[in-house]
Amino acid sequence: MSQKKTNQKTSLVKSRFQIPRGMKDILPEEMPYWQWVFEKAKNLLEYYGFSRVETPILEKADLFYKGTGKQSDLVKKEMYLLKTKESGEILALRPEGTLPIARVYCQYGLFNKPQPVKLYYFGPFFRHEKPQLGRYREFYQLGWEIIGENSPVLDAQIINIGYNFLEEIGFKNKEILIYLNSLGCEKCQNNYLTALKKYYRPKLKKVCSNCRERYQKNPLRMLDCKDEKCLKIKKEAPSPLDFLCSDCKNHFQMVLDYLDSLKIDYYLDKNLVRGLDYYTRTVFEFNIKNHDSKMAIGGGGRYDGLLKSISRIDKPALGMAFGVERVIEALKERKISIPKKEPEIFLIQIGQPAKKEALRLIEVLRKNNIEVRENLAKENVKNQLEIANRLGVKYCLILGQEEINEGMVIFKDMTSGIQENLPIEGIEEFLKRRLKINNQ
Numbered sequence: 001m002s003q004k005k006t007n008q009k010t011s012l013v014k015s016r017f018q019i020p021r022g023m024k025d026i027l028p029e030e031m032p033y034w035q036w037v038f039e040k041a042k043n044l045l046e047y048y049g050f051s052r053v054e055t056p057i058l059e060k061a062d063l064f065y066k067g068t069g070k071q072s073d074l075v076k077k078e079m080y081l082l083k084t085k086e087s088g089e090i091l092a093l094r095p096e097g098t099l100p101i102a103r104v105y106c107q108y109g110l111f112n113k114p115q116p117v118k119l120y121y122f123g124p125f126f127r128h129e130k131p132q133l134g135r136y137r138e139f140y141q142l143g144w145e146i147i148g149e150n151s152p153v154l155d156a157q158i159i160n161i162g163y164n165f166l167e168e169i170g171f172k173n174k175e176i177l178i179y180l181n182s183l184g185c186e187k188c189q190n191n192y193l194t195a196l197k198k199y200y201r202p203k204l205k206k207v208c209s210n211c212r213e214r215y216q217k218n219p220l221r222m223l224d225c226k227d228e229k230c231l232k233i234k235k236e237a238p239s240p241l242d243f244l245c246s247d248c249k250n251h252f253q254m255v256l257d258y259l260d261s262l263k264i265d266y267y268l269d270k271n272l273v274r275g276l277d278y279y280t281r282t283v284f285e286f287n288i289k290n291h292d293s294k295m296a297i298g299g300g301g302r303y304d305g306l307l308k309s310i311s312r313i314d315k316p317a318l319g320m321a322f323g324v325e326r327v328i329e330a331l332k333e334r335k336i337s338i339p340k341k342e343p344e345i346f347l348i349q350i351g352q353p354a355k356k357e358a359l360r361l362i363e364v365l366r367k368n369n370i371e372v373r374e375n376l377a378k379e380n381v382k383n384q385l386e387i388a389n390r391l392g393v394k395y396c397l398i399l400g401q402e403e404i405n406e407g408m409v410i411f412k413d414m415t416s417g418i419q420e421n422l423p424i425e426g427i428e429e430f431l432k433r434r435l436k437i438n439n440q
């Protein structure tokens, strides 16, 4: 017998179909975290006037090529591509959320609406990366974008909302780390890149092969390298901050002033560039103290030139996104518990007529917003009481043959063990009073 059980177990583990590498199932035990994070974000973002949009998982690959430049790792190495049968068009599983939102803004003429337009999204994204803890091939992002205005107060507000989101879901303000930098406008970036290349040229033998390639094709990305030997060299590299024109300098100074006035602490990270090529001016990342420093839980910035690169619309914009898996991993690391909704009533039934009555009663309770758990398939009272105890409910309703005949139901207080016989008719009113009293 025990041999049979073991075999069954093994066959489950070795089930023919396993989840693809780097993807993640969200099981019921995990789901409360996801709902908690989403509900908090939704309330917060809608308070600040953001509207939710969802775009398809598939987009034309060209959107990402045009928007991020063909040299970024994101489009060069990490995009999942597929060819449509009828036209041979190349589509991509969306690797990020800003470009689809920018497309929506242009495609539906949102530039004709009062500006800025504030949008948020929550959904899966795909990057063909080497999977490890905190880095997946499918991951969820919660992001928000403000399109149509270039005032630095918006840069501060976007960061402020990110900060408030982390506080709302349970992190303490001292645990929240914000790293900030400014890349300047296109002109500042061109001057900076010349200086950066000059700095790296004599050191090319000492950097990794990826960085040598980046030096030729996309030098800014060298600052993104996490290779130990490159990190050392990066430390002394010139900073984009030293190449800001006076407009960009003022813009950044004002962002810092607004953050100071909100009493939000931040660190200046003079070589923060982020992984995507479209950023201009402010860039930032969020992390949690003692969480893996190489795995920012969120980040974003301004992308004033992005819309122009994919359309004829030239509007400034900015946004940010949190990686939901990393946020939840950090919540768990910190042992931050989230409120769980526990059922308060369990309905026990014995015999077929009681099952019929139970089915009817559940509907009455549902229409009265009274949550009830049951296990209708079970026959025996002891079994059902055990389940009720495991669930930790406060009360049980018990329906047996005798109760059905008399139009009654037993109400059992699980803490005191006291039982009362009550008429089924109107039991919902009694329960509402009882639950309300206890919820006060």
Ligand code: AMP
Pocket: 096, 097, 127, 129, 134, 135, 136, 137, 138, 139, 141, 274, 275, 276, 295, 296, 297, 298, 299, 300, 321, 322, 323, 324, 325, 326
């Ligand atoms: P990005 O779109 O690269 O600016 O990333 C924004 C956030 O998404 C990051 O700070 C991470 O929290 C999350 N993220 C990005 N790539 C991954 C990945 N491969 N796996 C898990 N989370 C990711």
